[in-house]
Amino acid sequence: MDRKKSLKTDEALRQGEAKWFVIKKNLRMENLCNKPVELDLISQLEKPYEEEFERNRRMVLESLSLMVQGVSSEHFQVQLEATSRLRKLLSIEPWPPIGEVIQAGVVPRLVEFLRKHESPQLQNEAAWALNNVAKGTSEQKHVVIMNGAIPLFVQLLASASASVKEQALMALGNFAADSPSFRDLVLDHGALHPLLSQLNKNSTRSVLRAATRTLSNLCRGLSDAQFAQVKGALPFIQPLLYLPNEEVLRDACRALCFLYDPHGPHFKVETLIEAGVCQRIIELIVHPSLAVSAPALITAANILSCNDIQTQFLIDRGVLGSLHHVLNSNHGGINHASIKAIACQAISNITVENTIQIQAVIDSNLVASLIYLIRNGGFDIKREATTAIANATYRCSGDQIRFLVDQGCIKALCGLLKCRDQEMIKNCLVGLENILKVGEEDRQMRKLGVNPYAAMVEQCGALDIMAGMDIYESTSSGIYDIAVDMLREYWHRNPEKRTCGYDLCISIGQKKE
Secondary structure: OOOOOOOOHHHHHHHHHHHHHHHHHHHHHHHHHOOHHHHHHHHHHHHHHHHHHHHHHHHHHHOHHHHHHHHHOOOHHHHHHHHHHHHHHOOOOOOOOHHHHHHOOOHHHHHHHOOOOOOHHHHHHHHHHHHHHOOOOHHHHHHHHHOOHHHHHHHHOOOOOHHHHHHHHHHHHHHHHHOHHHHHHHHHOOOHHHHHOOOOOOOOHHHHHHHHHHHHHHOOOOOHHHHHHHHHHHHHHHHHOOOOOHHHHHHHHHHHHHHOOOOOOOOOHHHHHHOOOHHHHHHHOOOOOHHHHHHHHHHHHHHHOOOHHHHHHHHHOOHHHHHHHHHHOOOOOHHHHHHHHHHHHHHHHHHOOOHHHHHHHHHOOHHHHHHHHHHHOOHHHHHHHHHHHHHHHHHOOHHHHHHHHHOOHHHHHHOOOOOOOHHHHHHHHHHHHHHHHHHHHHHHHOOOOOOHHHHHHHHOOHHHHHHOHHHHOOOOOOHHHHHHHHHHHHHOOOHHHOOOOHHHHHHOOOOOO
């Protein structure tokens, strides 16, 4: 079976964001539930706030017709004031009246104002208002696009006004983030090169943030044709990885994730290595912000899913130290648990290679961390940590197997044989089987009466569990066959010394043809 695994970049990042949202929501609810006396007070305070918000919103919407008249005026000052008011109206949170503004028919007029190069102030207000519309639904974005806004926003990237450029960048980023078709429209209108020209030390902080965010959205889920356009962005991303701004770092790392997604047909890890970004990616894995460390870790994990030469390249640059930091950090939360699972998967991509790289994992004190997580981690962490240990047993030398045993891996693997996940059970059985082979070699070489590792498995109570694995006989997992083979091979040699489950071993020992 294929033991190397890569991450679906977009899915991994989306899951992390969704889980982070869930935990924040749950923590908020926990805080409320811990203070039952205050619930009535909170609801009393929220009710008048909501009523006041709705009352103010109705008042503002009543003035929308006046704003429409102002936008339609031929007087510059009236246009500017009305556009500014529309922009503020569209900034109302949490429910901006985007639909009402579109129905009022002002979008074509706002797009027209983007051409007013003699008035950067009006351009800025119009771009800002349209950017707020572009934060809405796909249908609402489509209205802006159909009125010809994208090529005008691209032109505005050459504006002398930093505010105008920022709004244009943000709007293009919102279009690109919505769907591949909108993203392709932005690229087809030539947005990439003027965007890349903003990624320099002379740009304002806000423009740099907006440009990096938009670039990351342009790199997501590319086809071969679009990748050919965007791959030239890599030299511009590399300097961004050294900037102190967290938002820029986050989006630069996300751009690398999207550009070099191994599930895409254009994945060229050699290009990433040659660009000289790997050392910095490894350093960013330990960044205190999960928004930065997560995409950096995903990028590294996907490189490690390639061949042993590329895996060694990252090992030589200290990736194991960064992975050790992730596994042993004490930050709580669902999102951080996801990061630990990804780190375990990255390690499993190393332990599947060869004894030299497995030894590097051992020398980095990662085995003890993996075994601790097998015993104490959440489900995803247990699954990936188990895979890392099972992968290692395929390639380990005898001494390395003995080290794994000394670290407590037999007890850890036996402890998961009762779980309901068939992949995890199979990994545990395969890992134990590979360990038992070394134990048998030791028994013969040292002329022992019993396989020492078989005795340890028996002491963990695993025989009864394996004897009951006939429930998997009808599945395609192979669990039943592995369990039967192990029971035949390692516990029928000295039947007089068996302490439990031996009758069952005999009863299930006949494999069906």
